Amino acid sequence: MLTYMFRRLAVGLAMLLALSVLVFILLRLAPGDPVAAYINPSAPLSPQALAELRARLGLDQPLPVQYLAWLRAALSGNFGYSIQRGGVPVLPLVLGRVGPTALLMGTGLVIATVAGIATGIVSAVRRNSSLDVALSAVASLGISSPAFLTALLGLYLFAVKFHVAPAGGMLTPGVPFSLTDLLAHLILPACLLSLGYAAMIMRYMRSSLLEVLNQDYVRTARAKGVREVWVILKHATRNALLPVITLIGSTIGVAVGGAIFLESVFNWPGMGLLLVDAVSSRDYPVIMCATLITGAGVILVNLLTDLLYAVIDPRIQVSK
C-alpha cells in the first residue's frame, strides 16, 4: 500500500515536470510579449531600455537556459515574481487562490455527484417511465449546453432577473465575513458548475445500474427476501458505483476547465480568474505556477479516486 502510494507520487512528480516543460514551451510559442506589461503606453521606453529590461528578466537567454533557471529556482521554492503585479512573489499569490477554487470546485463536485447518482438511480429503477424520459432529456440538455451559455444564462436569470443570488464575487465587500454571505455567493456558480457534470454522472450511473440489475447476484439478493429498496441501494448501487467513480476521477481535469470559466464569469477570486488575468497579460511566472499547482491538485485527486476504488471494490488490491 505504502510502496504503491510512493510509486504513484513519484509518477505524479514526473508528470508535473513534463507539464512544466510543456507549458513553458507553449507559453514561449504563443504570440505576445511579457515586457509589454511593463510599458506605460503614455511614456514608451527606448529600445535600449527595453533590451535592458529583457536582460534583467532573463528573457534574452536561449529557451533551455531559461527553463533550467526557472526549474532550479522552483525546486528551491522560488517560483519567481509576477511581471504584471509589480514583482509580487508568485507562490503565495497562487496559493492564496487555491482555497476559493477548491471551495467552488469541491461544492460543485459534491452537488454533481449527489444529484447525478440519485437521479441516475431513479432513472434506472423507473426506466422507460415518463420520469426517466424527462430526466434523460434534462441530462442531454445539461451535457450538450456549453459552460459559457449556462453560466451567462444562469447569471442573467438568477442574479439579474430574479435577484435571488449575488451576481459575482465571493463575499460582499465592506461587510464582515459571515458564512451565509459566503454560501449565498457560492451556491449559484457551484450549481452551474455541477450542471454538466451531474448530467454526465447521471447517464453513467443509469446505464451502470441497469447493467448491474441484470446480474445474477441481484437475483440472489431478491431470492433471499431482501427488500427491493435495499436490493437496489445496497446490493446493486455499490457495484454500479465503480465505473462512475472512475469517471469522476478521470474527468476532474475537465471540471477544472469549467471552473476557470465560471470564475471569470462570476468574478470568483480563485485560480481560474488569476490564470485568465495572467494569460491576458503574458505573466509567465504566474501562469507556470498556477498551472503546476492545478496539475498537482488533479493528480492528487486521481490518486485519491484510485484509493477510494480499492475501498469500494475488494477485488482490487492497491498493494500489488
Place this chain on the structure above:
Amino acid sequence: MKDAVLDISGLTTTFTIGGRAIPAVQDLDLAIAAGETVALVGESGSGKSVTSLSIMGLLPRRVGQVAAGSIRLRCKSGQTTSLTGLDPESLRRLRGNDVAMVFQEPMTSLNPVFTVGEQIAEPIRIHLGKSHRSAAADAVRLLGEVGIPDPERRAKQYPHELSGGMRQRVTIAMALACDPQLLIADEPTTALDVTIQAQILTLMAKLQAERSMAVLFITHNLGVVAEIADRVAVMYAGRIVETGPVQDVFDHPRHPYTKGLLRSVPKLGEAAQLKAQGRDLPTIAGNVPSLRHLPPGCAFANRCELATESCRAAVPVLEEVSSGRHARCIRWREV
C-alpha cells in the same frame, strides 16, 4: 398429494413479448413432500427455470406472469399459503425463509463487494430478526456445516477469494440459513467440475436428510437425477411429458422423449465403441419447437418416430400409466 410441502396444480406461466402472451409453462402439476427430492428435467427452454421462478415470485416484472393455476406452500408455521395470490411484500417474507434457492452459476450469483459471511448472515437478520453479531456467528456455523474448512477465516473473505466449489457451498449455506421448508436448486452442479459435482450432490443429500426439506432439483443431467432424486418430472416445450419414480422412469420410459433423452446419454465404453466404428452418438433428430409457434398437437410429434395423425391433432393428456406414473403420450404402451 397429502402433506405436500409444495403443491402446484395447473400452473401456466406466460411471457408477454411484443404484445403476445407466450406460454413458457403450461398446465403443470407437481407436488413434493417433506424429505423428498423431485428432479425437473428438460432441455434449455423447456420451462424448468420458469417453473422455479414462478414459485419464487421472481419472474421478470411486467413481462412474466402466472396466468393460471395455483402454487401452494406449507410454511414453517404449518399453515399452507397460496403463493399465486400473495402480494409482493408477503411473498418477499417467504423468500429465503420458507423457500430458498440455489442458483446455477456460483461465480456470478454471489455479490462481489460483500464478504461471504455477510451474505449468509443477511437473510438471518431479515427473516429471523437476529442481531448482526448473532447472525454472523450463525453464518460461520453454516459455513462449517456445508463443509468449508476454517469457517471463521472464510466468512471474512470475498467471493473472488474462493473456488467455484467453495462458492457453491456458500450459496447452499445462504439458502439454508433460515431452515427453509422447500429448497429449489436450479442446476446447482452444472457449472462445476465433475469431481466437485459429486461432492456437492452428497452434501445436498446429507443436508436434506438432516432437515427433511423438500427439494426441487432442476437439471438437464440425467446422471445427476439418478443420483439424487426420488421422483422425476420430464419437461418438454413447457409441459410435463412424463413423471414417476426415478428408477421406474429410467428403466421403462413411457414417453418417446424420455426414451430419446436416456439413449442420448453417452456411456463411457459405448461412446468409445461408436467412435471406433465411425458412428455418431445417438441424438434426438430435430430441434425443440419455438414457444412462439407451438404445434396444435403434441409438441414432440415432429421429432417422434411413433407420431401419427392423431398425435398432431390435439395435445395429449397426462395419462396415468401405472401407480404414481404419468405420461403425455397417446401411444405410451408402444414406447
